[in-house]
Amino acid sequence: MASTRPNEIFNTQNNGSKIHREPASDSSCHIVIIGAGVAGLACARYLTHSLEKKSYKITILEARDRVGGRTLSIPELNLDLGASWIFSPHTAALSLVRELNIGTIDQYEDGISLMKSGNSDVRRMRLGEIHNGAIRLKGGAGSLCATLLNELTVKNQTTVAVQLNSPVISITYETNQKLNIELRDKKSIVADYVVLALPPKLFISTIEITPQLPKSLTEELSDCDTWMASTCKAILQYERAWWKDQKLSGFAVSRQSKAQEWHDASSDTCNALFVFCLSGTTKQQVIDATVKIFGNEAINPTAIHMVDWSNERFTSGSTDHSFGGHAHASNICRQSQWNGRLWFGNSEVSDAHGGFIEGAVRRGAQVANQLAELIVGK
Ligand SMILES: Cc1cc2nc3c(=O)[nH]c(=O)nc-3n(C[C@H](O)[C@H](O)[C@H](O)COP(=O)(O)OP(=O)(O)OC[C@H]3O[C@@H](n4cnc5c(N)ncnc54)[C@H](O)[C@@H]3O)c2cc1C
Structure with a gap:
């Protein structure tokens, strides 16, 4: 080509x-x-x-x-600890991916999503398109x-x-x-x-x-601001994608914990959820928050991977505390x-x-x- x-x-x-x-x-x-x-x-x-x-x-x-x-992957598991998605309007990145012959993975989002705010119970919602046609890359970003x-x-x-x-x-x-x-x-x-x-x-x-x-x-x-410079990203690996068995999309949001947003990260090589967290979140806090929103099935991940980007001196420096702003x-x-x-x-x-x-x-x-x-x- x-x-x-x-x-x-x-x-x-x-x-x-x-x-x-x-x-x-x-x-x-x-x-x-x-x-x-x-x-x-x-x-x-x-x-x-x-x-x-x-x-x-x-x-x-x-x-x-x-x-x-800010791309950092576990290639053999198709998992990302940094950037993961390329969205459908991102045409320059998509054509580069095609030119380089890199395989893609559609972001899974079928099923019910979970929301928890304040002390309320977990709400179950069927959302429309969540990820704007996003893809992930084989081998990770x-x-x-x-x-x-x-x-x-x-x-x-x-x-x-x-x-x-x-x-x-x-x-x-x-x-x-x-x-x-x-x-x-x-x-x-x-x-x-x-x-x-x-x-x-x-x-x-x-x-x-x-x-x-x-x-x-x-x-x-x-x-x-450096986008995502003060984010912490965690990945929970599981034996089975139990959320799919329960007709859940894997997408969940909680404003009650330091772990705040979950997405499915599975592929043919592993079953996993990834979680955006506030900087300073511990692995145990990620597991506890995941159990709170998804239930006891989440309690025993087979592995947990985590990078706190706010500690990465070649990304965030000492003065960058930006989370979401572009x-x-x-x-x-x-x-x-x-x-x-x-x-x-x-x-x-x-x-x-x-x-x-x-x-x-x-x-x-x-x-x-x-x-x-x-x-x-x-
Ligand atoms: C957790 C997380 C999730 C993200 N999710 C997405 C996503 O889903 N989709 C998306 O499009 N984007 C996402 N992003 C943003 C995306 O990663 C960045 O837009 C992109 O990687 C920026 O590339 P860059 O080359 O401009 O900068 P960087 O990736 O920051 O590269 C800068 C390079 O400069 C090096 N460097 C720094 N200081 C020096 C120095 N003094 N001397 C020599 N080298 C130096 C660094 O080590 C680094 O390799 C995410 C980022 C993070 C952290």
């Missing part, structure tokens, strides 16, 4: 982004992408397509010991990043390098127009262009920038800085669907498209 180029998904207008046409003077240019989540990896993929005929090198610097960022990584490093061995365990601590724009990137281990890397594919709030609080960015931009980036970054956050050398390229700064996987794919493609135009000098 022919792969989609970024300018086939998005028109080549700049969406408010100001591009100063100052391509790197060297015949070979070095692009550094900071962050190997969906946005950073998608950006690298689209750049490799657009720069096919140019001499270039892409280095992806990732702070963690894994790629994926992490398979999107794993497949992108595989494609980038196998097909583009000579042009793309991914460096794990490499947190960036500072970026300096030198007078010779090069960017000097310093890593936590004090090593430094010189680049012609840098794409910041990490949450803006995290970038502002953890990476030192010289010279300083305009105050209005810094303020806006600091206010840009970022609405204005055009100023989509403008490149330092004569087109510095770009903001993560989901939260997308012009649409910010905070979702869709925003990450869209923004990765937009930055790749605009940067490639600048480099190729069209």
